[in-house]
Amino acid sequence: MAPRILEGPLVECVPNLSEGRDPHIIAAIASAVGAVPGVLILDLQLDPDHNRCVLTFAGPPEAVRDAAVEAAGAAARLIDMNRHAGVHPRIGAADVVPFVPLQDITLEQCAVLARAAGEQHWQRHGVPVYFYDAASLRPDRTRLEQIRYHGFQFLKTAALTDDYRRPDVGGRALHPTAGASIFGARKLLIAYNVNLQTPDVEVAKRIARQIRASSGGFPGVKALGVFLASRGLAQVTTTITDFELSPLHIVFNAIRDIAARESVAIVGSQLIGLLPRRALEMAGVTDFLWESWDDSMILENRLALAASGQFQIPGLSPEP
Amino acid sequence: MAPRILEGPLVECVPNLSEGRDPHIIAAIASAVGAVPGVLILDLQLDPDHNRCVLTFAGPPEAVRDAAVEAAGAAARLIDMNRHAGVHPRIGAADVVPFVPLQDITLEQCAVLARAAGEQHWQRHGVPVYFYDAASLRPDRTRLEQIRYHGFQFLKTAALTDDYRRPDVGGRALHPTAGASIFGARKLLIAYNVNLQTPDVEVAKRIARQIRASSGGFPGVKALGVFLASRGLAQVTTTITDFELSPLHIVFNAIRDIAARESVAIVGSQLIGLLPRRALEMAGVTDFLWESWDDSMILENRLALAASGQFQIPGLSPEP
Numbered sequence: 224m225a226p227r228i229l230e231g232p233l234v235e236c237v238p239n240l241s242e243g244r245d246p247h248i249i250a251a252i253a254s255a256v257g258a259v260p261g262v263l264i265l266d267l268q269l270d271p272d273h274n275r276c277v278l279t280f281a282g283p284p285e286a287v288r289d290a291a292v293e294a295a296g297a298a299a300r301l302i303d304m305n306r307h308a309g310v311h312p313r314i315g316a317a318d319v320v321p322f323v324p325l326q327d328i329t330l331e332q333c334a335v336l337a338r339a340a341g342e343q344h345w346q347r348h349g350v351p352v353y354f355y356d357a358a359s360l361r362p363d364r365t366r367l368e369q370i371r372y373h374g375f376q377f378l379k380t381a382a383l384t385d386d387y388r389r390p391d392v393g394g395r396a397l398h399p400t401a402g403a404s405i406f407g408a409r410k411l412l413i414a415y416n417v418n419l420q421t422p423d424v425e426v427a428k429r430i431a432r433q434i435r436a437s438s439g440g441f442p443g444v445k446a447l448g449v450f451l452a453s454r455g456l457a458q459v460t461t462t463i464t465d466f467e468l469s470p471l472h473i474v475f476n477a478i479r480d481i482a483a484r485e486s487v488a489i490v491g492s493q494l495i496g497l498l499p500r501r502a503l504e505m506a507g508v509t510d511f512l513w514e515s516w517d518d519s520m521i522l523e524n525r526l527a528l529a530a531s532g533q534f535q536i537p538g539l540s541p542e543p
Numbered sequence: 544m545a546p547r548i549l550e551g552p553l554v555e556c557v558p559n560l561s562e563g564r565d566p567h568i569i570a571a572i573a574s575a576v577g578a579v580p581g582v583l584i585l586d587l588q589l590d591p592d593h594n595r596c597v598l599t600f601a602g603p604p605e606a607v608r609d610a611a612v613e614a615a616g617a618a619a620r621l622i623d624m625n626r627h628a629g630v631h632p633r634i635g636a637a638d639v640v641p642f643v644p645l646q647d648i649t650l651e652q653c654a655v656l657a658r659a660a661g662e663q664h665w666q667r668h669g670v671p672v673y674f675y676d677a678a679s680l681r682p683d684r685t686r687l688e689q690i691r692y693h694g695f696q697f698l699k700t701a702a703l704t705d706d707y708r709r710p711d712v713g714g715r716a717l718h719p720t721a722g723a724s725i726f727g728a729r730k731l732l733i734a735y736n737v738n739l740q741t742p743d744v745e746v747a748k749r750i751a752r753q754i755r756a757s758s759g760g761f762p763g764v765k766a767l768g769v770f771l772a773s774r775g776l777a778q779v780t781t782t783i784t785d786f787e788l789s790p791l792h793i794v795f796n797a798i799r800d801i802a803a804r805e806s807v808a809i810v811g812s813q814l815i816g817l818l819p820r821r822a823l824e825m826a827g828v829t830d831f832l833w834e835s836w837d838d839s840m841i842l843e844n845r846l847a848l849a850a851s852g853q854f855q856i857p858g859l860s861p862e863p
Contacts, residue, residue, distance in 0.1 A: 235842075253856065263849035265842070267856045281846060325842075411842075418834070472830050491834035497842040500820075503827030510792050510826045514738070514811035522555075522585070522645075522731075522817040526601060529583035536573065536587045 233326035234333055235265070235281040235411065236291045239319040240298050241307050243274040248301045253278060255297040261286035266496050273311035275318070279496060281325060288336050291320050291406075292343045299348045299401035304375045312371045314378050315350065315402030319367060322358075322408045333408035334358040341392050341406035348401070351382075351393030355407035360391050367405065375402045413463040413471060413502060414495035417478045420488040424450040427457035430481045434461070434474060441469035441477070456490060471498070472506035553646035554653055555585070555601040555731065556611045559639040560618050561627050563594040568621045573598060575617040581606035586816050593631035595638070599816060601645060608656050611640050611726075612663045619668045619721035624695045632691045634698050635670065635722030639687060642678075642728045653728035654678040661712050661726035668721070671702075671713030675727035680711050687725065695722045733783040733791060733822060734815035737798045740808040744770040747777035750801045754781070754794060761789035761797070776810060791818070792826035 242248050249267070256278065257264055266279035280290060295317035302316035320340065322333040334357040341352035353370045354360050364370055372378065372388075379397040381388040389395055390403055397403045419427055427448030432438050435446040443465030451458050459478050463469055479489050508516060519525050519534070528534040562568050569587070576598065577584055586599035600610060615637035622636035640660065642653040654677040661672035673690045674680050684690050692698065692708075699717040701708040709715055710723055717723045739747055747768030752758045755766040763785030771778050779798050783789055799809050828836060839845050839854070848854040 263846065263854075264856065265845045265849055265854070281849075472827070475831055489832055491832045493834055494836075494840055497840055497845055500824060500841050500843045503841065504820060504823045505827070506830045507792070507823030507826035510830065511795055512809055512811045514813055516814075520814055520817055521820050521823065523820045525585045525817055526583065529585055529601075534583075534585070536584065 231326075232284050232328040232332075233281060234284045234287040234328060234336065235279065235323040235325050236287050236294075237277060237279050237321050237323060238291065238294050238298070238317055240276050240278065240294075240302070241274065241304065241313050241316050241318050242298070242302050243270045243272075243276045249276055249278075251301060252294050252297040255293040256280050256290045259286055259290040259293060262290040268496055270311075274308060275311055275313070277496065284328060284332070284336050287322065288340045288343075291322070291340045292347065295320055295340075295344045295350065295404055296348045299344075299350050299398065303400040304402040305400060307375070312368075312374045313402075314371055314375045315398070315404045317344070317350070317401070317404045319355075320344075320404060320406045321356070322406075323411050324408075325411070330357045330408055330410065337406045337408045341404070344404055344406070345393040348398075349393070350398040350401045351390035351396070351403045353403060353405045354391045355405050357408040358406060363387075364391070367407075370405050378403065410465055411499055413466050413498050414461075415463060415471060415474070415498075416458050416460045416493045416495065417475065418451070418454070418490040418492065419457045419459065419482055420490050421457055422450070422455050423487075424448055424457045426482065426485050426487050427459050429485070430459050430478055431461075433481055434459075434477050441474060444469050444474060466499070466502050466505075470505045470509075471502045472509060551646075552604050552648040552652075553601060554604045554607040554648060554656065555599065555643040555645050556607050556614075557597060557599050557641050557643060558611065558614050558618070558637055560596050560598065560614075560622070561594065561624065561633050561636050561638050562618070562622050563590045563592075563596045569596055569598075571621060572614050572617040575613040576600050576610045579606050579610040579613060582610040588816055590631075594628060595631055595633070597816065604648060604652070604656050607642065608660045608663075611642070611660045612667065615640055615660075615664045615670065615724055616668045619664075619670050619718060623720040624722040625720060627695070632688075632694045633722075634691055634695045635718070635724045637664070637670070637721070637724045639675075640664075640724060640726045641676070642726075643731050644728075645731070650677045650728055650730065657726045657728045661724070664724055664726070665713040668718075669713070670718040670721045671710035671716070671723045673723060673725045674711045675725050677728040678726060683707075684711070690725050698723065730785055731819055733786050733818050734781075735783060735791065735794070735818075736778050736780045736813045736815065737795065738771070738774070738810040738812065739777045739779065739802055740810050741777055742770070742775050743807075744768055744777045746802065746805055746807050747779050749805070750779050750798055751781075753801055754779070754797050761794060764789050764794060786819070786822050786825075790825045791822045792829060 262280050262282040264280045268277045298317040322337045324333045337358040359365045383395050431446035431448040434440040436442050436444050445462040447460050449458050582602040584600045588597045618637040642657045644653045657678040679685045703715050751766035751768040754760040756762050756764050765782040767780050769778050
């Protein structure tokens with residue numbers, strides 16, 4: 224039986240921090256998160272090339288909110304954006320701080336949590352905050368790119384004079400070393416790359432164009448074709464922002480099929496971070512050409528239905 | 544998050560009863576099970592052709608033991624084996640009563656439970672009991688077929704005189720109308736059929752021979768080739784008795800590939816009863832040609848590890 228480890232509402236927080244190289248700084252931030260009772264650290268992805276890292280933790284909503292503020296505060300103290308280099312666009316030490324509903328909580332409730340955390344980040348650490356995605360307060364600030372735009376160096380001047388660039392919380396001026404932070408709420412996303420048996424990045428780019436939402440592909444899927452110099456091969460790098468709408472295996476199958484039409488094989492695929500069990504289940508369900516299927520045919524689901532009084536044996540007449 | 548609906552040890556019981564037609568009798572047996580506090584009825588599969596049914600219920604060990612005894616007692620009262628017809632081999636009203644570990648309990652503990660239930664069935668209902676599989680008391684009684692042999696009509700005479708046929712619990716004589724019952728403990732099994740795009744049952748038989756354990760195929764897999772008259776097509780009918788050892792998708796892929804070599808397509812597949820979530824997950828995991836994979840990349844598993852203090856971020860030096 225799959226475990227329900229923690230009871231009650233459960234939120235994940237996935238701060239993207241502008242430090243991917245110094246293990247002491249990252250350990251200090253992780254340690255600030257881990258010190259909040261009830262919070263569990265789940266993952267850390269370091270990206271030294273882009274000098275960024277992504278920390279994943281989860282727990283009850285209030286604990287996760289507090290831990291997010293602690294993480295953002297530690298990042299603000301320890302990271303100086305004026306000395307930061309890396310090609311990835313960024314505006315602050317604690318660059319992006321998304322809250323993700325995992326269990327017994329809505330996206331809207333996570334948005335409320337994100338706004339409260341952002342407010343505290345400003346109050347306690349003097350770092351102005353923008354809100355994005357489900358926590359956005361303005362229709363032109365739903366997407367990260369709209370807020371991040373040209374990055375820290377541009378924004379620290381633009382925010383002072385351009386109302387359009389003014390933070391949602393805090394003064395016009397960015398924090399001199401920590402910049403600004405973007406807090407938000409979003410659905411769980413899957414970061415997923417498929418490696419191609421070719422060094423030709425154009426193949427990867429053509430595949431990416433066909434599968435991504437922005438050019439008419441799968442809804443909620445972002446994709447780029449890139450060249451992996453270390454392995455001498457092309458990669459389709461994807462972010463699946465709604466895996467219930469565009470399941471992982473559908474995306475994979477599409478990449479494989481389009482590549483096959485160009486006579487290119489798949490070397491393998493890579494997960495960055497974690498993926499929800501449900502994404503594998505959805506793939507598993509499609510494997511068997513079921514003539515009839517409903518999710519209550521999964522034992523654990525049937526048990527859940529029965530335990531909540533929602534399962535009746537169909538077609539059985541009541542006892543005489 | 545996948546729910547853990549019931550805390551603590553959880554056992555499934557899957558009695559095979561010698562009645563597949565009269566809904567009043569089946570409802571009365573189900574009702575006796577449902578009256579035991581803590582027991583959840585999960586499924587009922589009727590087989591009118593063989594005049595059998597399979598009831599599935601689950602709950603805490605003692606409750607499931609009591610419900611199994613109630614079910615067997617109700618079956619013994621309501622079903623007369625002397626008037627029973629059907630090709631499926633059988634020796635009693637409550638023919639086979641397996642206990643299956645679901646959560647926080649071992650197969651051996653289920654065997655103890657099965658023996659206690661069988662003892663009670665004899666004491667309370669006067670029906671002698673054989674023990675099989677993990678609950679077997681004799682090495683020649685591990686497999687159902689060894690006990691069931693020629694069925695009720697044969698056994699009611701043979702048990703009287705042949706020590707080899709003597710029940711494990713109870714007198715030599717079978718119950719005059721309820722026969723004998725076979726209690727046992729086994730792993731969770733998956734009953735799974737694949738339908739072929741051909742009426743030629745020989746193709747299904749050849750496939751079955753290649754995949755089943757008894758002729759050198761997958762361990763723990765039973766398979767037969769049969770003709771489905773109602774649909775005019777051949778079917779490979781399987782029982783996977785150890786899906787961790789011989790995963791569902793491996794069995795399906797083998798059937799599909801062997802059929803393809805005979806230029807026969809798969810129409811679809813059918814599940815009889817329920818399957819554990821894990822079987823789908825295992826299928827999903829293999830779909831993506833992962834370059835590296837471990838189960839802790841599933842969010843829910845990582846959360847479980849973290850909650851039990853078993854997850855450390857690799858490669859992160861402690862805070863200075």
